[in-house]
Amino acid sequence: MSDRLQRAILTLNRLEQPGGGTDGTDIIAAPDSRCLLVLTLIYLVLMLSVPLADIERVLLFSVYPIVESALVGIKYTRLLKRSLWVLPLVALVGVFNPILDTRTVFTVYGFTVTAGWVSLISLIVRGLLAMQAVLILIYVIGFYEVAVAIRRLGCPAVMSTQILLVYRYLSVLLQQVLTMRRAVDARGYGRRHMSLKLWGIFIGQLLIRSLERAENVSRAMHARGFTDRLPLSRYRCWTTTDSVLLGSWTVVFIVIYLVPLGTYLSKVL
Amino acid sequence: MHMADALVSPQVGIAAAVVAAGCLGVAARKVKNDRRSENAVALMGVLGAFVFAAQMINFTIPGTGSSGHIVGGVLLAAILGPWAALITLTSVILIQCLVFADGGLMALGCNILNMAVTSCLIAYPLVFKPIMRGGRKSTARLSVAAIAACVVGLECGALLVVGETELSGVTALPADKFLLFMLPIHLVIGLAEGVATAAVLRCVADYKPGLVFHTAAEDGAVKPSGHKLRNVVIAFAVAAVVLGGTFSWIASTNPDGLEWSIGKVAGAAEPVASGLSAAASDFQADTAPVADYGSTFSGIIGIAVVLILLWAVSTLLRRRRVHLSKAQSPVKEEGHHK
Structure with missing residues (x-):
C-alpha cells in the first residue's frame, strides 16, 4: 500500500516539468503543448477508425510511437512496458471474440486463424498504441502544460483551474495519506489489511483534514487576490517547427489510413 | 470501470465527449x-485530490478476502452538490x-459519462437526495441513501x-450476454462502494x-427544481439521439468490418491466373513457407519487418545520442569543478 502511494508521488514529481518523462536524448525540442495534444487526438481518431479486421493498417500506426519516442528522447521499450498495463482490461472485453467469431480468415502452417483471433489481436494492438501515444504526450510536455493547452484551446476557466488545483494538491494529500498510513501500520502490530470500520474512520479523518486544509488554502488564495482563475505562469508559443511537426505527422497518418501499404508490402515480399 | x-x-468517443462537454458546460x-460559497473553488480542488488519494487506500471486504476502494462520485455530490462534484x-x-x-484519452468522454455523470447527475439527485429529504435525518438513513445511490450510479x-x-x-x-456479465458484478461493487461511502459519511x-x-437547497450548492431535472432529461435525450445517430451511421456506412475484410481476403473478384502466371502461382503454392496464405498475413509480415527496421534505426539513433551525451558530461563536470 505504502509502495503504491510512494510510486504515485514519484510519478507526480517526475511529470511536474515539461520533458520530465524523457531521458534528455531528444533529437527535436519539445513542441508546443497544443501541438502535441492535437497531434495525439488526430492519431487516436485515425488509428481507432481503422476496422478491427484490418490488422495490417493498425500495425502500421505503430510508426508514430516508435519514431516519435526516438525523436523526443524516450526509450521505446519503456513505453511498451508501461503500456502493457492496459492489456487486462482490453483482453477482458475481447476474450470472447475468438470463441464467438470462428470464421476463417487465413491459414498459417496448417493453423487456421479465425476472425475472432484477428479482432482480439487487433484490439490489443490498438490498446497498446493508444496508450503509448498518450504516454508520449504526458512524458514530453508534463501535466501542467496539458492543463495549459486545454485552457488555451478554449476550455472554461473554472474547469482548467479545477484541473490544476486538483493536480497541485494531489501530491500534498498523497503525502498526508502516506503519513497517516504509516501511523496506522505502526500501531497495527503487523496487521496488513484495514477493516471497513477502520477504513471509514481513516478516510473520514482524511476528508475532515482535507476540508480544513481547503479552508486555509481558500483564505490564503483570496488574501493574494485570487479571482477563480489561476494565472498561467509559463507556456511556449507556437512556432514553425510545431506546424511542420503537426502537418507532417498528419500527412503520414492520412497516408497510412487511406493507402493500402500492407498490400504493397506483401507484393514486395 | 475506466474504459x-x-x-x-x-x-x-466523440459523441460521448460532446454530451460530456455539454454537461460540463452547464456545470461550469x-x-x-453560484457565489454563495467563497471557498467553493479551493474546496473542489482539495476534495478532488482527496478522492484521488482515498482511492489509494483499500479496505477488506468481509468474508471474501478481496479488497475495494471508494470511487467518490456520490460522496463528492453529497458535500459539494452535483454540478461542482x-x-x-x-x-x-x-x-x-x-x-x-x-482510462483512455479518446474514451475520456465515455469515462466522464459512465462514472461522473451517472453518479453526480443521476444517482445523487434521483436517489440520494429524495431519501435524505424526508423524515428524520439519521445515520441509518444516510447509509441507506449512500448505498442505494452508489448501486444505481454503478449500474447505470x-x-x-x-x-x-x-x-x-x-x-x-x-x-x-454482456449485460448479464456486467450488471451482477457491478451490483456487488456498488454495494461495497455504497457501504464504504456510508462509512465515510457517517464519520464526517x-x-x-x-x-x-x-439538502442541496440549504447550502446553495444546487437548486432542486423542475429545471434541473429537465436539464438532465434533455442532456440524456441528446445523448440518446447522438449515440443512436452514430450507431445508425456506423450501421449504414460500415456494416461489418470483419465481413469486409474476409471478402477482401477471399478475393471473389480476383483475376484468374493463366499461363506463366498460373505456373508461377502453382510453384509458389508448392514452395511457399506459409501455404494458403492471404494478403493479410503477408502484409502483416511486411509491416512487421518495416517496424522492426524502424525500431532498430530509432534505437541506434538514440544510442548515439546517449553515447554523445555521456562523452560530453565528464567535460562539463570537470569544467564545473575548476
Whole structure:
C-alpha cells in the first residue's frame, strides 16, 4: 500500500516539468503543448477508425510511437512496458471474440486463424498504441502544460483551474495519506489489511483534514487576490517547427489510413 | 470501470465527449454563477485530490478476502452538490487518464459519462437526495441513501459501458450476454462502494454534521427544481439521439468490418491466373513457407519487418545520442569543478 502511494508521488514529481518523462536524448525540442495534444487526438481518431479486421493498417500506426519516442528522447521499450498495463482490461472485453467469431480468415502452417483471433489481436494492438501515444504526450510536455493547452484551446476557466488545483494538491494529500498510513501500520502490530470500520474512520479523518486544509488554502488564495482563475505562469508559443511537426505527422497518418501499404508490402515480399 | 481507448470507436468517443462537454458546460455555468460559497473553488480542488488519494487506500471486504476502494462520485455530490462534484470528478478522471494511464484519452468522454455523470447527475439527485429529504435525518438513513445511490450510479455506468462497447463494435459478445456479465458484478461493487461511502459519511457526520445532513437547497450548492431535472432529461435525450445517430451511421456506412475484410481476403473478384502466371502461382503454392496464405498475413509480415527496421534505426539513433551525451558530461563536470 505504502509502495503504491510512494510510486504515485514519484510519478507526480517526475511529470511536474515539461520533458520530465524523457531521458534528455531528444533529437527535436519539445513542441508546443497544443501541438502535441492535437497531434495525439488526430492519431487516436485515425488509428481507432481503422476496422478491427484490418490488422495490417493498425500495425502500421505503430510508426508514430516508435519514431516519435526516438525523436523526443524516450526509450521505446519503456513505453511498451508501461503500456502493457492496459492489456487486462482490453483482453477482458475481447476474450470472447475468438470463441464467438470462428470464421476463417487465413491459414498459417496448417493453423487456421479465425476472425475472432484477428479482432482480439487487433484490439490489443490498438490498446497498446493508444496508450503509448498518450504516454508520449504526458512524458514530453508534463501535466501542467496539458492543463495549459486545454485552457488555451478554449476550455472554461473554472474547469482548467479545477484541473490544476486538483493536480497541485494531489501530491500534498498523497503525502498526508502516506503519513497517516504509516501511523496506522505502526500501531497495527503487523496487521496488513484495514477493516471497513477502520477504513471509514481513516478516510473520514482524511476528508475532515482535507476540508480544513481547503479552508486555509481558500483564505490564503483570496488574501493574494485570487479571482477563480489561476494565472498561467509559463507556456511556449507556437512556432514553425510545431506546424511542420503537426502537418507532417498528419500527412503520414492520412497516408497510412487511406493507402493500402500492407498490400504493397506483401507484393514486395 | 475506466474504459481504454481500444474499446471505443472514434464515433462513439466523440459523441460521448460532446454530451460530456455539454454537461460540463452547464456545470461550469452553474458553479460560476453560484457565489454563495467563497471557498467553493479551493474546496473542489482539495476534495478532488482527496478522492484521488482515498482511492489509494483499500479496505477488506468481509468474508471474501478481496479488497475495494471508494470511487467518490456520490460522496463528492453529497458535500459539494452535483454540478461542482461533476467538475471535480472530471478533473480526477482526466488526471487518472494522463498521469496514471488509467482510462483512455479518446474514451475520456465515455469515462466522464459512465462514472461522473451517472453518479453526480443521476444517482445523487434521483436517489440520494429524495431519501435524505424526508423524515428524520439519521445515520441509518444516510447509509441507506449512500448505498442505494452508489448501486444505481454503478449500474447505470455498467449499462453505459455495455452500450458504448457494443456501439463501437469491438466485442463479439451479444449485448444481452454482456449485460448479464456486467450488471451482477457491478451490483456487488456498488454495494461495497455504497457501504464504504456510508462509512465515510457517517464519520464526517460525527465531526461535521452540517456538511452531510443537509439538502442541496440549504447550502446553495444546487437548486432542486423542475429545471434541473429537465436539464438532465434533455442532456440524456441528446445523448440518446447522438449515440443512436452514430450507431445508425456506423450501421449504414460500415456494416461489418470483419465481413469486409474476409471478402477482401477471399478475393471473389480476383483475376484468374493463366499461363506463366498460373505456373508461377502453382510453384509458389508448392514452395511457399506459409501455404494458403492471404494478403493479410503477408502484409502483416511486411509491416512487421518495416517496424522492426524502424525500431532498430530509432534505437541506434538514440544510442548515439546517449553515447554523445555521456562523452560530453565528464567535460562539463570537470569544467564545473575548476
